[in-house]
Amino acid sequence: MEVIKIVFMGFGNVGQALARLLIERRDFVNKKYNVDFIVPGIYTKRHGAAINSQGLDIDRSLQVISDGGSLNDVSALECPKDALEFIRACPGDVLFENSPVNHISGQPAIDHLKAGLEFGMNVITANKGPVVHGYKQLTDLAARQGKQFLFESSVMDGAPIFSLFREALPGLELHAFRGILNSCTNMILTRMESGETFDQAVEYGRKIGITETDPSADVDGWDAAIKVAALVTVLMGVPLLPQDIIREGIRGITPAEIQKARDQGKRWKLVCSARRVGEQITTSVAPEMVSPDSPLFSINGTSSYIQFETDSLPGLGIVESDPGPKTTAYGLFADWLQTLR
16 A cells, blocks of 8 residues: 655644544555555744654644644654755655745745745645745746645635546636635624624624735735736636736725615625626626625525626536635645545
């Protein structure tokens, strides 16, 4: 049985959920693919790093982080403090890169993924930054190395979007898409409909871990914009940056605006859209009042939705209900299985 060496770059909520999922599905992977795995390395900014060429004890590593300890204590040797040096020092066949997103440049995740490919690893990420800012560079490098660069979880957690077009719907031409792609803003708007202020809804998001201390990337539309850019870049074949997208967040949606929509039988949603017009792609991220006849109307809380318009399928929609870290982890897990196939 082949043993795959898995390296984690970043080990936050999603990375830890992935580690647990790998353990849960170990017997399935053994039987289905005649493959087992070890984790020779984990690198984090907050909790240290660990390397053991024979494989780390994953349960112990998870417990150390849960207890607020340092992974340095479970390492078989002293680890490089620099992330790129760590990748070079750690033997691996696949790199799961889950560092925080950089909307402006995609770094340092692009360099992490480049290093993984250059050292012969398949690379998998949930990070949107490299998909937008490094898609061609990383895809071309992966092809030269005979490896794969995969990123299913980067837009809608575990919901299949990129793999849907790559595998199930080959040959389709994507004309347009429209949807709700940011869970945080959708949750905020839903709670404001229940009577909370904007600040109260944001604070609730912080408590449940869906928003950062500074929620500006979500509420000002940057997270939604980079997801639109990723979809346009990969599925429509037109390189696009989030800075190029017409973007408006939800800060201007007041309780009075919520009531105005209610009076008209409508709801506010932060709507993401893109459409091919000739040789150009028009894009937008902006709040809209949607009617009950819109599929966006019933998308509540942290759920998300996207509808595609193609040359052969005029309307194909995907709903993801209340995703969490395990949902995102599943997308990463599914990408790994793709490398095994």
